[in-house]
Amino acid sequence: MLDPIVAFVQRVFSAIGRGIGLVVAWILWPFVTVANWYRGRSWIIKGPIGIGLLVLVIGYGYFIWNTQVWSGFDPEYVNAYNLAARKNDAGQPVKAAAGQTAPANTCQTSAIVDVTADLIDLNVNKNAWISSMLLYKLGFFGADWDNTPWLDNKASFQRGINQAVRRTTVELVDSLGRVRGTSGINNNLQAARGNMQFDEETWYFGWSPFGPKTPTPSFYRAAMRDLRAFNVSLAKCEATFDSRSDNFIEFLDRIANDIGNTSAIIRERSEFHNGGWFDMRADDRFWFAYGQLYGYYGVLSAAGADFDSVITQRGISQLWSETLKQLSAALRIQPVIISNGREDGWIMPTHLATMGFYILRVRSNLVEIRDVLAR
Template structure:
């Protein structure tokens, strides 16, 4: 029986050889091996190429969306020690011409840091795409702090642009608002997420001016306004009641940011009715609250901008501050603002205030901001006497 089976197999093999099937099978196997080798060679060269592309992409993310250039606390001196007339804005200098505004110059410099020395991250396509278009960077711990910092600084610029138009750059009720200041206000109010093309955001026009370009144009508006001041062709109203109003608006802005920090950091609160601690609006997740860093860096950017603005306000209103003997209070306010802006933990933690291992960085920021705000209230009280 076995011999019969072996003869049948041998006969079948002879038929296959006579028909040429063996040659076809061998050539197919050879072709498969050749294709397999070709694929292996392609993959051999593709793997490092793909790895290189990934490394370059991540390096671009780190460079464009993480590193903040020019955020040191010495930047106000660049503006205040520049070659500018040593007289109050709008006041005629002994050698001719008039003084210009340190506040306007500071606005231009802060915008230069935000959009010229750095990529404008909130509108950057890489930032808006997030993790491969699936998850945005905001809910996570990476690549969102720079955008939050810039948005916080922009809040201060927008606030000061409004006050420049409404109370500083005009004599209220007797003069029109300055055209350059109005243009600057309009430019900085442009949506911070706007890019040239916005196909995935229905709130923005499909084709638009990029936010960075809009803010960049405001720098020229502030320079043009200061040029008019130096030619004595524009107004800057540095009266004590205007300083009172300006500090009132800034204090309200800081108070609103402080409330956001407090709401996020408060994991437990005392309930008066139940006479017990109950869960509050925030949390105590410590290093695992990945939204806390967004809020912290927004407050950091806000105070970084006001660190420069308040020194510029002191320069523009030097006569009012000297006559009201506000020097010491103003020093304390500047110190508390700078201390707020100097907080830059490696990892932002939102733990309990009495925690040993997970500090509450949001409360630390809020405490310094409240001290600065208290000084502003104190200055307002002195000016209101």
């Protein structure tokens, strides 16, 4: 009675096996053909081809390594600055502790500038800048890596940090690094802003205009040096950091607008592209937003030290601490695979909506702090 059933199952599995074998043979056929052709050539042909393949393998190995290893990544990196121990607002003369003599002609450096410079260092020195690497620019068989599920998360994360750094350097030039109306723009900050505006994708050679170029990381490293030079001048009381409440209000307003724009991008992707684990652009949106919050977590923590008197005098210490806690909580979301499922779905999670929720919470707090300071 069971013999026909057993025979049928055997035929089914045999057919499946033959099908799999045909698919594997079809996939391997070009490689086998090329290998057979290669074996039949002389060393005059084999040598250059072999060297080319070796360079390609080493190049892709180096590229994959750099995209997968995130050196210096630490969601709680702010703790290393010990910002709570700072007793002076940025730009103010350093005060001595009880029983000690205050150092002459010494002003408090800016924690915002320190953190911003260190974020650049993380992006281009501790890690390779992925967006301008040649193999990243070439893509996956011509397709942009951002349109694939592979090797693009770190690039998006770095660009998110870069967005926060760019916004901060602009605000340092326009308001924080000078007394508006009575002082000129600081040359170091101006240079840093200019270097950070350079595009994110330039390699050593380009087509428009044609010829050799200075790659993107070199401009960002120059910006980092400019920021550190500003803090050296500030420590000597030769530069200005204006820690007034109106500057703080404007700074928070610009940051709130910046992450608000990212929230709109997250919302659009979440609402109209519910591909679950199969949405190839969801990871780009997620890791860009994550990198932006990663950068602003440090910048805003540093702002709390640079504007400590404003925060204390206006009674917003608790609200400020809550904002930083929400930023820290957002950085604890680190899914292995990003899913853009429906918000009412029950199989595929919706990581984009979750990240959007945290962004809106942070933005709401920043707006509230701004409104309190403006009263």
